[in-house]
Amino acid sequence: MAQGPTITTIAERAGVSIASVSRVLNGLPTRQETVRKVMAAAEELGYVRNAVARSLKSRRTHQVAFAMADVGNPAYLAMLREIQPVLKAAGYRLVLHSTGAVVADEIDVLHSLGERYVDGMIMVPLRVTEAHLQMLGAARAPVVVIGSVPEGTPVDNVRADSRTGVRLAVDHLHALGRCRIALVNGPTDTVPGAARGAAYREALAELGLPYDEELVEIGDFYRAEGGRAVAALLNRVSDVDALMCANDLIALGALDVLRAAGKRVPEDVAVVGMDDTDLAAASWPSLTSVSLGSAERGRVAAELLLDRLQDGEHEPRVVTVPPRLVVRASTTPEPPAVRDVTGAAGQAATQSRSTEGGGTS
Amino acid sequence: MAQGPTITTIAERAGVSIASVSRVLNGLPTRQETVRKVMAAAEELGYVRNAVARSLKSRRTHQVAFAMADVGNPAYLAMLREIQPVLKAAGYRLVLHSTGAVVADEIDVLHSLGERYVDGMIMVPLRVTEAHLQMLGAARAPVVVIGSVPEGTPVDNVRADSRTGVRLAVDHLHALGRCRIALVNGPTDTVPGAARGAAYREALAELGLPYDEELVEIGDFYRAEGGRAVAALLNRVSDVDALMCANDLIALGALDVLRAAGKRVPEDVAVVGMDDTDLAAASWPSLTSVSLGSAERGRVAAELLLDRLQDGEHEPRVVTVPPRLVVRASTTPEPPAVRDVTGAAGQAATQSRSTEGGGTS
């Protein structure tokens, strides 16, 4: 790996100055003869621009960071899959930060913006602390936050609407004649947990159903925990006829336990998940799930950031992405898509459209 | 976003030269008094090192690229999830390239190595063409390839062993008494498709089973396609008692169709998938699947690259990661893990251990 050629090398070989080389490479007006010489030299030497030197001078790295807790989380993955092509099309590289569940790491990442190795950042905070807001205020580069941030925070903001999402699900269950609708939630000190708990209460109230503490069980956002929570719930109350689960993994755990307990889904108990991940379509019975529009939030965030990188100084924007209820077999015995195999398969394929290539050998 | 402070700003404020500032910031021996002044000034100004300038001078970007066709593919995702923490721990950032199914894009990415915005790269090529080999030979930075590359190619190489993987599965099915074992494959002009087709043939031969063309169906690596292929297969031959599917999505499609046809799984037909993705544990019945060790291949690749970045000039290494058969309900009626709900849930949670947080609100 010998020292690669630089514009100086080219300049010498072409017998011109480095300024001319630079001009040719950037397509600035130059005499044909010079262009030819420079191009020839560059070609022969296999010259490639040094991105680092470029960035230093131009103060643009053409890199954007995406920071979230864990790429393995289907919701974040869905965002990533939309963000990536949008950025790529605009000529930006994507730097990935998987911060883990540690809030301090998120702050670190925000701080590292000062190193100027990226032009901007899209972040999905686990929770929004005072420290976050402070760093966001002082950020050295534009940040777009996915997840709600208080009014007045000087960043673009893309929000989900889990309130409406939960209402859609509860309304759906109620319309199917269910009245003992339980909530299986994750920890209420997380942003999604809190939002979903509150939304559940509101949705019941709007329908005139009583809020029964017995019907709320709190576990964690995992399958095993979800299962345990549901088991506890079933032990306590016997007449549950629907489960609103705070995410798809919890719902899968619920299916496990219901099956073991001999309850039929959806005849005895209807189940709704949340996030509409690939798992929802894969499970059996397939899972009715509330999509909070992760993919779309990702796309919107990327677009907001690009806008900001281009023009810079407009007011912070807030976009809320509406939720969508995807009805499958776990709430209605014969969802249209499941009767026709082709249709069902077609739908599933669309959902995981680019889950392609069978791995590698 | 005012112009941030530089070492020059600090130097002025602390009343020393930029050389001293640099020395202090890099922990080189300096008088206590100077250290104090510089640190104080840096603190007050909220100074953060400029990574670009650093990289230019030091010729190290502390960035590594990971390039594959699509992050949405569970196999690649599994790699990514292992690569990320390894690199992070070593102080490297991760630049993600999702090239899509276009081979030319992979070549582009290799070419862009010359821009020197990363110190090295991990790549999972869709297929390995002449152009790939040529670029790999001339690469301006170390590359680790996941997927087989011919002997003599000057890069570190991490391989799966789908041959052994298929054999594990076929042996398992045969041991369960199945003799009409069909193969549902993806396109045979892809690397994995070809390897799996050949491996299937070999495995049958080793067991003394006849190779029956009727039992091989070729579709694509998607769920819908898998379903269609299996439907065609069932139409043609009636006595199939086991399906070896070339990936998990195909296997899910198979489950759809078998259910619709009124066949019981595994009593009438046993089904095996490949890649052991999250979907395998989520489906019902849960899917026996051959893990080709994507996660481990990712980890190994990252480690090989780090080694190479540190010492540089040793011989290219080749590591082959062994496959593993994960037995679940789709081949044996009562797999141990499924009878005990807690156990089943626990296992699933382990598989998707950090599929956490319920999304965001």
Add this chain to the structure above:
DNA sequence: CGAAACACCGTAAACGTTTACAGATCCTTG
């Protein structure tokens, strides 16, 4: 007390670009 040894620090060059400015070359025109 002078010189040698040492510790610390500042000057300046370098990394590979882009670009303002001024100088050189060419063409046009009176």
Add this chain to the structure above:
DNA sequence: CAAGGATCTGTAAACGTTTACGGTGTTTCG
């Protein structure tokens, strides 16, 4: 043919660091 303008090109500075080198001031020792 001289002058003027229009083009093109080269010199040099800048981006924000790191680091080799030499200079200063202090200490130590003969």
